[in-house]
Amino acid sequence: MGSMRVVVCGGGVIGAATAYFLAKAGAEPIVIERTAVACGASGKSGGFLALDWCDGSPLQPLARRSFALHRQLAEAMPERWGYRPVTTLHLQHDARRSPANDQPTGLPAWLDSATIPTQRLGTPETTAVIHPAAFTRGLLEAAREAGASLVDATVTDLARRSDGSVSGVVAGGESISADAVVIAMGPWSNLLTTLDLPPVHALEGSSLVFRLEDGPTEPVAFFVDYLGADGTHDSPEVVARSDGTVYVSGLSAQPPLPADPGHVAPQPATADRLLAMVRAFAPGLASSPVLARQACFRPVMRDGLPLLGPVPDAPGAFVATGHSVWGMLNAPATGELVADLVLGKSPGIDPAPFAVDRRGLG
Ligand SMILES: Cc1cc2nc3c(=O)[nH]c(=O)nc-3n(C[C@H](O)[C@H](O)[C@H](O)COP(=O)(O)OP(=O)(O)OC[C@H]3O[C@@H](n4cnc5c(N)ncnc54)[C@H](O)[C@@H]3O)c2cc1C
Structure with missing residues (x-):
């Protein structure tokens, strides 16, 4: 069997991190971005990172894992995005x-x-900053070096088989086939109206x-x-x-x-x-x-937590958004977690608090 083809919709920090971990795991991610990589919040945020500011909330394991991954990524790819303990x-x-x-x-x-x-x-042990646009572009570049590709197009719909499972996307008027699709379009994630997602504010x-x-x-x-x-x-x-x-x-x-x-x-x-x-x-x-x-x-999201994981009633579709004020911090562990879920591996972090069908999102 060849490697798994995964379309990642959106070239923000969440799409870039997901593509990075997918590529590192041997999959073939195809990132589709309609405007420019890091054109949204991922290029215009503070880029402030904290180890323990999410402690006591369901975000704690994601934030702590992310803070550690940020340091590892900065060590592996030094001088790329101005990682700086503060x-x-x-x-x-x-x-x-x-x-x-x-x-x-x-x-x-x-x-x-x-x-x-x-x-x-x-x-400096518990807080750090990054340049958000450079980080997003840097991760995507590293993903491309590991086999990912970037397509400049607007995703307008999902492609489905007769049983409802997802077989790819429609982007720029063309069908792009895939074994799985990850929606990481930030605040625009609701735009694909044929996918039943809770409201992303x-x-x-x-x-x-x-x-x-x-x-x-x-x-x-x-x-x-x-x-x-x-x-x-x-x-x-x-x-x-x-x-x-x-x-x-x-x-x-x-x-x-x-x-x-x-x-x-x-x-x-x-x-x-x-x-x-x-x-x-x-x-x-x-x-x-x-x-x-x-x-x-x-x-x-309505409860302030990210929306991560498979989309019910749409086998093959996954979502990764809703990171609110902590998307730069939580991108690495999100990318790792979503890549594991897409590839059918058991993730290191319990995804239940972020499930698409959790209560209170309507
Ligand atoms: C002012 C501000 C300051 C912040 N400061 C921090 C901070 O200090 N630390 C922190 O951790 N977080 C911070 N955040 C939060 C963080 O920036 C976000 O959580 C994060 O950037 C969200 O990333 P994303 O990839 O989900 O979305 P986005 O960055 O919005 O990326 C989504 C991408 O999808 C693309 N797209 C949309 N529709 C389509 C389509 N149909 N087809 C193809 N592509 C499409 C868009 O062009 C965009 O590039 C801040 C946010 C703001 C607004």
Whole structure:
């Protein structure tokens, strides 16, 4: 018997990780991406990783396995996506308070003196960052080196045999046959209406990317409690990357999801609000060149957990989405788990909490 042909729909981090582990296991994954690899949340997220922040939830085994896999992947493919262990702090900025006389030491000079650390949330042993687009592309490239292929097309339907089992997909008007199909289209996973999946919600997040003039800053990530002069309260997140850029995200919203991933664009007013906030809590950052003003949608299930595994009533079809705020972290163990399920191996992590037919998703 030849190797198993698996169509993976979607070239985000979940599709890339699934293709990587399938290829490494000797299968023949074919990734189909309609716009560009990492064009969605997988290229525009923070790329923040934490070992134990999902402890106590059903995500714990997936997150812990993923954190370990991230380190292994970075060691196996060094310098590819800026994997960087970081110190993670909770900071508070209260615009109504007068600035401290002397800023605590060890913080980047670009923070305002009224932005003060209140808690250490993680150490370089428990928190790390990656460049999300480089990670997604890097994993897919490694998958291709191991035998995967990438097709530039829009998946519009599944192909089925008369018994209802899935025999491939229709993409770009053509049929592509496969032994199994994995839907990893992020917030667009419901678009294949002939497959009965529970609703995947789309939550928007905005972000800005700055380039520091003096090169990479300290290896840090910040979760900021921001109290504006007008009494507003926000929680921006800051990630200092090894390539000398600093990423700031915040201001979640739920506008309608554009049907075409290529049409996702930031709201100018939201980007301006985020920049005004950065000007207050990190003036040295706000005066640096802005490389990107962007928005993206994360896929979210009603109970907040990912949707992973076989699709009932559609033998041969699998889904991998719904990772919400932890898709970059949980991609490696998701890819490993889904590859095992597709290949009929017994997985190292119990997939039951993520099953498509679990209760409470309707
Ligand atoms: C602002 C923000 C910050 C975040 N920060 C973090 C973080 O710090 N750490 C963390 O772990 N997670 C973070 N996340 C979450 C993470 O980014 C997501 O969970 C993850 O990227 C989802 O990946 P995905 O592959 O499921 O979806 P996507 O990245 O959306 O990929 C889906 C792909 O499918 C393609 N596609 C869609 N329809 C079709 C079709 N019909 N045919 C072919 N291809 C199709 C799309 O073009 C897209 O490339 C953040 C998310 C946001 C929005």
